[in-house]
Amino acid sequence: xxxxxxxxxxxxxxxxxxxxxxxxxxxxxxxxxxxxxxxxxxxxxxxxxxxxxxxxxxxxxxxxxxxxxxxxxxxxxxxxxxxxxxxxxxxxxxxxxxxxxxxxxxxxxxxxxxxxxxxxxxxxxxxxxxxxxxxxxxxxxxxxxxxxxxxxxxxxxxxxxxxxxxxxxxxxxxxxxxxxxxxxxxxxxxxxxxxxxxxxxxxxxxxxxxxxxxxxxxxxxxxxxxxxxxxxxxxxxxxxxxxxxxxxxxxxxxxxxxxxxxxxxxxxxxxxxxxxxxxxxxxxxxxxxxxxxxxxxxx
Ligand code: SF4
Numbered sequence: 001x002x003x004x005x006x007x008x009x010x011x012x013x014x015x016x017x018x019x020x021x022x023x024x025x026x027x028x029x030x031x032x033x034x035x036x037x038x039x040x041x042x043x044x045x046x047x048x049x050x051x052x053x054x055x056x057x058x059x060x061x062x063x064x065x066x067x068x069x070x071x072x073x074x075x076x077x078x079x080x081x082x083x084x085x086x087x088x089x090x091x092x093x094x095x096x097x098x099x100x101x102x103x104x105x106x107x108x109x110x111x112x113x114x115x116x117x118x119x120x121x122x123x124x125x126x127x128x129x130x131x132x133x134x135x136x137x138x139x140x141x142x143x144x145x146x147x148x149x150x151x152x153x154x155x156x157x158x159x160x161x162x163x164x165x166x167x168x169x170x171x172x173x174x175x176x177x178x179x180x181x182x183x184x185x186x187x188x189x190x191x192x193x194x195x196x197x198x199x200x201x202x203x204x205x206x207x208x209x210x211x212x213x214x215x216x217x218x219x220x221x222x223x224x225x226x227x228x229x230x231x232x233x234x235x236x237x238x239x240x241x242x243x244x245x246x247x248x249x250x251x252x253x254x255x256x257x258x259x260x261x262x263x264x265x266x267x268x269x270x271x272x273x274x275x276x277x278x279x280x281x282x283x284x285x286x287x288x289x290x291x292x293x294x295x296x297x298x299x
Contacts, residue, residue: 001031002022002056002057002060003053003056004053004060004062005021005024005045005053005058006019006021006071006118007019007021007024007025007071007072008036008037008047009036009071009072010067010069010071011103011129011169011252012099012165012250012252013200013204013248013249013250014067014069014101015025015071015099016066016067017066017067017068017099018057018058018061018065018069018094019068019069019071020033020050020053020054020068020069020070020071020086020090021045021050021053021072022044022045022050022070022071022072022075022078022083022086022102023042023043023044023045023072023073023074023075023077023078023187024040024041024042024043024044024045025037025040025041025042025043025072025073025246026040026042026072026073026074027042027073027077027105028073028074028105028107028146030144030146031044031133031143031144031145032142032143032144032210032211032212032215033143033171033174033204033205033206033207033211034210034214035207035209036073037072039089042073042077043285044077044078044082044119046082047082047085047086047089048085050089051086051089054089054090054093054094055093057093057125058093058094063094063096065094065096065097066096066098066099066163067098067099067100068090068094068097068099068100068101068102069096069100069101069102070086070100070101070102070125070261071103072101073105073106074103074104074108075100075102075103076091076104076108076109076112076120076128077105077106077108077207078133080112080116080117080119080120081212083120083123083125084119084123084227085119087100087120087122087123087124087125088123088209090124090193091123091124092217097124100124100125100126100127101120101125101126101127101128101129101167102125102127103128103129103130103131103293104128104130104155105131105146105147105214106130106131106132106147106151106152106153106154106155106158107146107151107155108155108179109128109130109155109156109158109159110147110151110154110155111156112158114158114161114162115202117158117159117161117162117164119164119239120162120193120264121164123279125164126164126165127164127165127166127167127197128159128166128167128189129166129167129169129200130152130155130156130159130165130166130167130168130169130196131169131246132146132152132156132168132169132187132190132191132194133145133170133171134143134168134170134171134174134175134176134183134186134187134212135152135153135186135187135188135189135191136149136175136182136183136186136187137149137151137186138179138182139174139175139177139179139182139183139186141223142176142179142215143174143212144211145193147229148188148189149190152190152194153172153190153193153194155157156168156191156193156194156196157193157194157195160194160195160196160197165198166194166196166197166198167196167197167198167199167200168191168194168196168198168199168200169200169201169202170187170191170199170200170201170202170236171201171202171203171231172201172203172204172224172229172232172236172254173203173204173223173228173229173232174204174225175224176224177222177223177224177228178219178226178230179222180231181235183232183236184232184233184235184236185235185236185239186240187236187241188236188237188239188241188243190238191243192240192241192243192246195243195244195245196245196246197246198245198246198247198248199240199245199246199247199248200247200249200251201233201247201248201249201250201251201254201259202251202253203251203253203254203255204224204229204253205221205227205245205253206221206223214261218260226274226285226289227277227278227282228287229255230255230274230277230278231274233256233259233274233279234271234274234278236277237259237267237270238267238271238272240263240264240267241264243263243264244262244263244264245262245263246260246261246262246263247259247260247261247262247263247266247270248260255275255277255289255292256273256274258270258273259273259274259296264286282293
């Protein structure tokens with residue numbers, strides 16, 4: 001057990017980061033696909049509590065810490081003055097840290113004043129990881145995201161304007177069979193308006209006990225198979241057009257881990273990767289899926 005608090009998750013790209021728990025759990029906790037926080041209640045932690053953790057962390061980790069991730073699901077809900085004090089306390093204790101990042105809900109970003117976000121940027125917060133999931137209002141409503149397409153766009157644009165690196169998670173398969181076309185096209189068009197620095201793929205998985213599993217069991221959500229998800233990813237990538245951004249496939253749920261590169265230059269190569277899989281005979285596609293899922297391929 002650590003002598004400081006740790007939350008349950010972080011983005012895959014923050015695997016090497018020191019995790020600082022600024023708040024506990026998720027203030028929304030109602031997304032239909034999500035099982036992370038279960039019945040846990042959201043709470044903010046005081047500056048004093050977090051600083052006490054930082055003092056323990058300084059002793060525990062020493063000077064090897066280079067990057068920091070602020071937990072849990074929406075640290076930006078912390079009042080800006082308090083979050084600014086925490087950021088400054090991190091930099092004071094860990095002056096060698098060159099990147100501080102956090103998750104942020106679009107809903108929160110869309111309601112924060114630009115000047116407050118700029119203050120947080122100036123205090124050392126570099127990047128926000130946003131659970132964009134979809135740019136389609138129909139999909140956002142079905143999965144009960146608690147944000148609209150318009151808020152996703154405003155929140156992402158505001159984060160960018162404040163000077164953060166913006167990383168948006170998109171979830172292939174989230175619209176199911178009924179909404180796959182809208183999910184691909186409208187997600188791409190919303191992201192073209194946001195112009196994030198990163199788009200990260202996190203494939204939809206229907207987890208037992210979640211509202212999404214209930215929708216599926218009631219016949220109201222038809223899950224896409226792996227082939228249909230790759231078809232959707234291809235449509236999404238093609239619709240990004242000339243958007244300049246880094247795309248990453250860094251989540252273990254993704255089938256094609258090779259969908260990573262700098263857009264738009266690498267777009268033809270990424271489309272070819274999808275086409276390569278889609279043109280395989282069905283038996284070979286299934287063999288590929290089985291081998292990949294057992295950890296044997298990283299295409
Ligand atoms: S996906 Fe994010 S915002 Fe939605 S319930 Fe889970 S942690 Fe909260």
